Amino acid sequence: MIHTSLSIVGGGPAGLCAAIEASKRGVDSILFERFDQLGGQLVKQTHKFFGSQRQYAGTRGFDIASKLERELHESNQCQTKLNTTVVGMYPNHVLTVSGPEGYQKIQSEAIIVASGASERYLVFENNDLPGIYGAGAVQTLMNQYGVLPGKRVVMVGSGNIGLIVSYQLLQAGVDVACVIDAAPKIGGYLVHASKLRRRGVPIQTSRTILRAEGKSQVERVITIGLDQAWRPIPGTEETLECDLLCLAVGLSPLTQLLSMGGASMRQIQELGGVVAVEGNEGQTTLEGIYVAGDAAGIEEASSAMVEGRIAGIRAAMQLGHGLPDDNHTLQQLEEELQGLRRGPFGAKTRIGLDKLREEKHA
Numbered sequence: 001m002i003h004t005s006l007s008i009v010g011g012g013p014a015g016l017c018a019a020i021e022a023s024k025r026g027v028d029s030i031l032f033e034r035f036d037q038l039g040g041q042l043v044k045q046t047h048k049f050f051g052s053q054r055q056y057a058g059t060r061g062f063d064i065a066s067k068l069e070r071e072l073h074e075s076n077q078c079q080t081k082l083n084t085t086v087v088g089m090y091p092n093h094v095l096t097v098s099g100p101e102g103y104q105k106i107q108s109e110a111i112i113v114a115s116g117a118s119e120r121y122l123v124f125e126n127n128d129l130p131g132i133y134g135a136g137a138v139q140t141l142m143n144q145y146g147v148l149p150g151k152r153v154v155m156v157g158s159g160n161i162g163l164i165v166s167y168q169l170l171q172a173g174v175d176v177a178c179v180i181d182a183a184p185k186i187g188g189y190l191v192h193a194s195k196l197r198r199r200g201v202p203i204q205t206s207r208t209i210l211r212a213e214g215k216s217q218v219e220r221v222i223t224i225g226l227d228q229a230w231r232p233i234p235g236t237e238e239t240l241e242c243d244l245l246c247l248a249v250g251l252s253p254l255t256q257l258l259s260m261g262g263a264s265m266r267q268i269q270e271l272g273g274v275v276a277v278e279g280n281e282g283q284t285t286l287e288g289i290y291v292a293g294d295a296a297g298i299e300e301a302s303s304a305m306v307e308g309r310i311a312g313i314r315a316a317m318q319l320g321h322g323l324p325d326d327n328h329t330l331q332q333l334e335e336e337l338q339g340l341r342r343g344p345f346g347a348k349t350r351i352g353l354d355k356l357r358e359e360k361h362a
C-alpha cells in the first residue's frame with residue numbers, strides 16, 4: 001500500500017488547479033491521469049478561450065494546459081502518474097489504480113475527484129455505422145493526431161461544443177453540410193453561430209436525426225423536423241449526403257468512483273446527470289473526499305479551474321496546511337465562480353446547484 005496526504009483523480013483543468021493549490025501549501029500529493037498527457041479536454045482545444053481574463057480568456061486551450069502543467073511542476077510537491085487509471089474507491093480513503101507499475105493500492109488522508117465527463121450518444125436507426133463519432137472523438141482525431149475524420153459532416157447539436165467543432169472541421173477543410181438541433185433555438189454563443197453562418201453553414205433548429213444509411217459506413221443521414229412537443233413531423237424528412245456524422249449532444253459527469261465509494265448521489269438534469277450531494281466544508285457526504293470540475297456538474301473549463309482551486313485549498317486546510325488568509329482567498333474564489341455563472345448561459349447551472357443544495361438540507 002502506498003501512502004500519501006492527498007490523491008487527485010484526473011489531470012484536466014480542475015485536477016491540475018487543485019494540485020497547484022495543494023502543492024503551494026506544502027501538501028504531498030499524487031495526481032493520477034489515465035492518459036499519457038496532462039490537460040484533460042484542454043489539450044485538444046485549439047480555439048482561444050472565452051470567459052474571464054483570470055481563467056485565461058483569449059488563450060488557446062492547449063496553451064492553458066501547458067501553463068498549468070508548468071505551474072504544477074514548479075512546486076515540486078506533487079507526483080504525477082500518467083497512463084494510470086483509478087479503478088476503485090474503498091472505505092478509509094483507499095483507491096486502487098492500474099498503470100505502468102501494475103495494480104496498486106493508495107491510501108491518502110484526502111481525495112479530490114476531478115474525473116471530468118463522458119460524451120452522450122443518441123438513439124436512432126443505424127447509430128453504430130462507422131463514421132458516426134462524438135465531438136470529443138472528432139477533436140481528438142483532428143487536433144491531437146492530425147487525422148481528418150471525413151470529407152463532409154452533419155453536426156448534431158448547436159451548443160458551444162457543436163458550433164466550435166463545426167468551425168474547426170471547416171478550418172481543416174471538411175465540408176459542413178448542416179448543423180441541426182432538436183431544441184427550438186441555438187444552444188451556444190451567437191458569436192460561434194455567426195462564424196458558421198458567415199461561411200454559409202445552415203443551422204436548423206427543431207430538427208433531429210431519424211436514421212443513418214450506408215453499406216459499410218455512413219453515406220447519408222435522414223433528418224426530420226420536430227413539433228413544439230419535440231415529436232417528429234411526418235413529411236418533413238430531408239436526406240443529407242455525408243461520410244461523417246458528429247454528435248455534440250452533451251456530456252455526463254463521470255462520478256462512478258464516488259458512487260462506488262458510497263457518497264450520496266442525485267440525478268440533477270441541469271448539471272448533466274448523477275452528481276455528488278455536498279457535505280460539510282465543500283466535501284462530498286464522505287469526509288475528506290472532494291469533487292471539482294465537470295465531475296461536479298457540467299460547466300466550462302473556467303469554472304472547472306476555480307472549483308479545482310477551491311477543492312485544493314479546502315483539502316490543504318483540512319490537512320492542516322492552510323495559509324493565514326485562506327478563508328479570504330476562498331471567499332474571492334466563490335465570488336469568481338458566481339460571476340462566471342451569471343447571465344443567461346449560467347441559468348441552467350444555477351438551477352441545478354439550487355436543486356443540489358435542497359438535497360443537502362433534505
Ligand SMILES: Cc1cc2nc3c(=O)[nH]c(=O)nc-3n(C[C@H](O)[C@H](O)[C@H](O)COP(=O)(O)OP(=O)(O)OC[C@H]3O[C@@H](n4cnc5c(N)ncnc54)[C@H](O)[C@@H]3O)c2cc1C
Pocket residue numbers: 009010011012013014015032033034035039040041042045048049050051084085086087114115116117135136139160161164165254292293294295299300301302303304
Ligand atoms: C469542443 C469543446 C470546446 C470547449 N470550449 C470551451 C471554452 O471555450 N471555454 C471553456 O471554459 N470551456 C470549454 N470547454 C469545456 C471544458 O473543456 C471542460 O468543461 C473542462 O475541460 C472540464 O475540466 P475537468 O478538469 O473537470 O475535466 P476534463 O478536462 O475532462 O479532465 C478530466 C481528466 O480526468 C481524467 N480521468 C477521468 N477518469 C479518470 C480515472 N478514473 N483515473 C485517472 N484519470 C481519469 C481524464 O482522462 C481527463 O484528463 C469545451 C469543451 C469541449 C469538448
